[in-house]
Amino acid sequence: MVRLPFRDTYYDLRPTKIIALAKNYAEHAKEMESDVPEKPIIFLKPPSALIGPGEPIILPRMSKRVDHEVELAVIIGKRAKRVPAEKAMDHVLGYTILLDITARDLQAEAREKGLPWSLSKGFDTFAPVGPRVVDRRELDISNLEIGLKVNGELRQLGCTSQMVFTVPEIIEYVSSVMTLEPGDIIATGTPAGVGPLRHGDKVEAWIEGIGKVEFDVLSEGSILC
Numbered sequence: 001m002v003r004l005p006f007r008d009t010y011y012d013l014r015p016t017k018i019i020a021l022a023k024n025y026a027e028h029a030k031e032m033e034s035d036v037p038e039k040p041i042i043f044l045k046p047p048s049a050l051i052g053p054g055e056p057i058i059l060p061r062m063s064k065r066v067d068h069e070v071e072l073a074v075i076i077g078k079r080a081k082r083v084p085a086e087k088a089m090d091h092v093l094g095y096t097i098l099l100d101i102t103a104r105d106l107q108a109e110a111r112e113k114g115l116p117w118s119l120s121k122g123f124d125t126f127a128p129v130g131p132r133v134v135d136r137r138e139l140d141i142s143n144l145e146i147g148l149k150v151n152g153e154l155r156q157l158g159c160t161s162q163m164v165f166t167v168p169e170i171i172e173y174v175s176s177v178m179t180l181e182p183g184d185i186i187a188t189g190t191p192a193g194v195g196p197l198r199h200g201d202k203v204e205a206w207i208e209g210i211g212k213v214e215f216d217v218l219s220e221g222s223i224l225c
């Protein structure tokens with residue numbers, strides 16, 4: 001469970017699932033040598049991957065290449081089952097930033113063999129969130145700057161207007177497959193510029209209107225207990 005500031009109090013993030021979009025920004029699809037999808041491509045990250053501000057991203061021994069992906073995260077406020085796009089926003093509580101941390105080498109191997117992505121997307125600490133939850137009614141998400149720096153160097157910079165599928169379209173699609181419960185998180189895809197993380201890195205991610213969040217990166221081998 002991760003606790004984030006929300007309104008005048010706190011919100012405890014306890015999702016039953018984290019749904020993530022693949023290739024929802026055309027420029028990122030291009031850098032992955034993929035076509036822009038005709039329908040949303042979704043996968044799941046386990047809630048056990050969540051960490052909050054102050055906790056480190058851990059690079060697992062099993063991977064030699066772990067990448068950052070900064071994403072706008074939608075938090076569901078009201079159960080959503082087969083909700084049309086026009087009504088989708090009524091089911092949103094608010095927004096935060098989620099880093100869809102990815103073991104790129106394990107993902108490449110899975111892509112090549114036609115295997116699922118769960119391994120490459122599912123390690124503990126692979127879903128850092130923060131710095132706060134912003135009320136849906138306080139933020140128009142249609143055209144927000146989204147970016148990420150590593151050790152002060154700009155790596156990712158985009159705009160939420162570049163999304164292939166909008167948040168209402170995504171909610172309509174996902175809720176036609178699986179019921180979205182309050183607290184569930186949808187990570188809406190990453191802009192171009194994904195790249196590797198190394199032990200000792202400091203990651204800084206921001207979305208206009210939500211704020212900035214920082215995480216340290218440590219390798220699993222460096223942790224004594």
Ligand code: MG
Binds near residue numbers: 021022071189
């Ligand atoms: Mg992603």
